Amino acid sequence: MKRPARKAATDRSFVVALSRGLDVLRAFHPNDGLLGNQEIAARTKLPKPTVSRLTYTLTKLGYLTPVPKFEKYQLAPSAMALGYVALANMGIRHISEPYRNELMRQTGGACAIGARDRISMIYFGQSRSELTVGVQLDVGSRVPIATTAMGRAYFWALSAEERTELLREMREHYGHRWPKMRDGLERSGETVAKYGFAMSAGEWHDDIHAAGVAMKLSDGTGPYALNCGAPAFRFTEDRLRTDIGPRLVAMVRNIEAALGGAAPQSQKQENKKLRAGGRVARVAEGIR
Secondary structure (H helix, E strand, O other), X not given: OOOOHHHHHHOOOOOHHHHHHHHHHHOOOOOOOOEOHXXXXXXXXXXXXXXXXXXXXXXXXXXXEEEOOOOEEEEOHXXXXXXXXXXXXXHHHHHHHHHHHHHHHHHOOEEEEEEEEOOXXXXXXXXXXXXXXXXXXXXOOEEEOOOOHHHHHHHOOOOHHHHHHHHHHHHHHHHHHHHHHHHHHHHHHHHHHHHOOXXXXXXXXXXXXXXXXXXXXXXXXXXXXXXXXXXXOOOOHHHHHHHHHHHHHHHHHHHHHHOOOOOHHHHHHHHHHHHHOOHHHHHHHHHO
């Protein structure tokens, strides 16, 4: 987990202690169960003495529950309640559910909606059936921005300034792995410009193929992104391009229209401008 050290160094209003405490809570992933101070320190890159003080404080505040027998901690109900309150206030999760369920039934793929969590996307809504046994993600799961269809769709919906900052974070985080990821991200921009959706065919997991589309709302929230994915044998690259991707674009535009957002034609116009203006080529230079 990468801490926003640069922001802390330049923003006098930034409370580092609060940031570190939240980093400790974020260190817990779905299905983790218990974590000790050493494991939390490894995930947060914080010194172990600092982690020990933070876990002690979070325990006193009721956000962590100590398990003395194993010298570890688990998230307490107070911490989990924050997440459920956030989900309850995300109206788009509920509004998109019937659309996601319908696409799931039409395609046999899992359909999810997510938002950015640093250099990842976090699922806050998921529709799946027995046909999508190879896709085991659920609400709260995180997937990387750089190599997934959802993440790539989100990336290309950002402003130039936001993309530049995100590129810096990903480049610093992935190190020697970044050039290959960068190339895939660059190619996805061309796909978004041409078709209106991003693709990931075995670039995140060998056996998972998916399409992704970004969504912006008229109230200024977002962008969010939705995906539709399945085991590779079910969603071939050709099917992603000719069937799944177009269905996903239509679904997202219908949700936007229902919410008073962009009409379907606006996406076509945006794609046309994106190609004609060479935006993909310009942003690709920043990826390097």
